Amino acid sequence: MLRVLFVCTGNTCRSPMAEALLREKIRQNGLLDKILVLSAGVAAGGEFPASAGAVMAMRIKSIDVTKHYSRQLQPEYVEAADLVLTMTENHKRAILNYLPAARNKVYTLAEFAGGSSQVADPYGGSNAVYQACAEQIEQLIDKAWGKIVDLAGEKV
Numbered sequence: 797m798l799r800v801l802f803v804c805t806g807n808t809c810r811s812p813m814a815e816a817l818l819r820e821k822i823r824q825n826g827l828l829d830k831i832l833v834l835s836a837g838v839a840a841g842g843e844f845p846a847s848a849g850a851v852m853a854m855r856i857k858s859i860d861v862t863k864h865y866s867r868q869l870q871p872e873y874v875e876a877a878d879l880v881l882t883m884t885e886n887h888k889r890a891i892l893n894y895l896p897a898a899r900n901k902v903y904t905l906a907e908f909a910g911g912s913s914q915v916a917d918p919y920g921g922s923n924a925v926y927q928a929c930a931e932q933i934e935q936l937i938d939k940a941w942g943k944i945v946d947l948a949g950e951k952v
Contacts, residue, residue, distance in 0.1 A: 798948040800833045801877035802905070803887050807837030807866035808847045809919050809926070810883045814905065814933045816859045818944075821937060830948045834877075836869040838890045843867070849918055849926035856927065857934075874898050879947060881905045881940075883915040909939035 800818065804811035815835040822831045843865040846854075854861045874880055874895050880902040882888040891902050906913045915936070918929040 797829070798831045798879065798944070798951045799877045800831060800944065801873055801880045802833070802835040802883075803838060803869055803880060803891065804835070804883040804915075805837055805839050805887070805917060806844070806919070807835055807840040807868075808844050809850045809917060810915055810929060810933065811835035811837060812846045812861050812864045812866075813850050813854060813930050814881070814883075814937065816854050816861050816864075817857070817930070817934050818937050820857075820859050821941065825945075827945070827948060830951070831944065834873070836867045836873050838869050838887055840866040840868040847919065847926075849921065849923060850930075852923055853926040853930040857930065871895055874902070877901065878951065879903075879908075879944070881908055883917075885914065905933070905936045905940070908943065909936040911936070911939070 802811040802814040812835055815833050818833045822828055846861040846864040851861055882904050888902055888904050892899055915932055918925045
């Protein structure tokens with residue numbers, strides 16, 4: 797089983813949306829037994845629910861993230877993952893400074909999708925900002941989907 801870990805800062809906005817969007821894509825494609833997806837934050841302080849903006853942005857896509865609670869990134873999460881996708885270069889750098897051995901499996905989501913953009917933090921922004929962030933994440937996941945499925949095939 798391929799284990800994908802999304803990482804952002806607080807694990808209440810971007811990475812929970814990415815986790816939910818990829819999980820839904822996995823479900824729609826009948827690959828729940830091949831790909832496991834989780835998320836965490838490099839600076840998640842305690843267990844907090846997904847932000848109201850993230851809940852709203854996912855509700856528009858008929859995805860429920862109300863049961864999500866943030867979790868602090870732990871070294872064992874990175875070690876257990878086959879693929880770690882961060883929202884920014886800073887998140888990637890933070891992981892690799894702490895766990896340099898993970899360099900062959902840590903990418904920004906945009907980098908893994910073949911681009912170079914960052915996924916900006918919508919925290920505190922308007923509903924439109926959250927929706928735009930969710931759209932960007934979904935587009936990047938769509939672009940990376942073939943590579944994710946290929947990696948899952950290698951794990952079988």
